[in-house]
Amino acid sequence: MNIYVSNLSYSTTSESLQELFAEYGEITSSKVITDRETGKSRGFGFVEMSDDTEGQRAINELNETEFEGKTITVTVARPKTERSSGGYNNDRGGSGNRGGYNRRPY
Numbered sequence: 001m002n003i004y005v006s007n008l009s010y011s012t013t014s015e016s017l018q019e020l021f022a023e024y025g026e027i028t029s030s031k032v033i034t035d036r037e038t039g040k041s042r043g044f045g046f047v048e049m050s051d052d053t054e055g056q057r058a059i060n061e062l063n064e065t066e067f068e069g070k071t072i073t074v075t076v077a078r079p080k081t082e083r084s085s086g087g088y089n090n091d092r093g094g095s096g097n098r099g100g101y102n103r104r105p106y
Contacts, residue, residue, distance in 0.1 A: 001055030004077040006044040008032060009068040014045065020067060021047045025054025046077055 005017065018030035032045035049055035055076075063074040 001049050001052045002077040003047045003049065003055055003059060004044065004075050005047060005062075006073045006075075007070050008041065008043050008045060008072060009070045010041045010043060012041060012045070012068050016068065017045050017047060020062070021049065021058050024049070024058035024061070026050045 003021070008017070012032055014030045014032045017032060018027050021027055021030065026049065027047060028050050029048045030045065031047075033042045034040060035042055047058075049058065059074050059076065062072065064071060066072075
């Protein structure tokens, strides 16, 4: 089971997150997500547990509890969705302008 943990302290590490969840069962991975440019925590992470029953128990018991000075939120992680490559979704055609037409005055 993949578990999403948010509102983490910026000092939380993947190791301390793993230690928190280890009491509930076998952890296959734990990761605090960091900013690519600065390397600093983004305040959320993921824990993967091998057993769904143990994972659900961890969610039930740890959600809305204090960890390292912050009240954390613990939920089942949603599956990762595909993101388009680029800023503007250009499914409507055109050259990237909203609505697919040129808005420059003539």
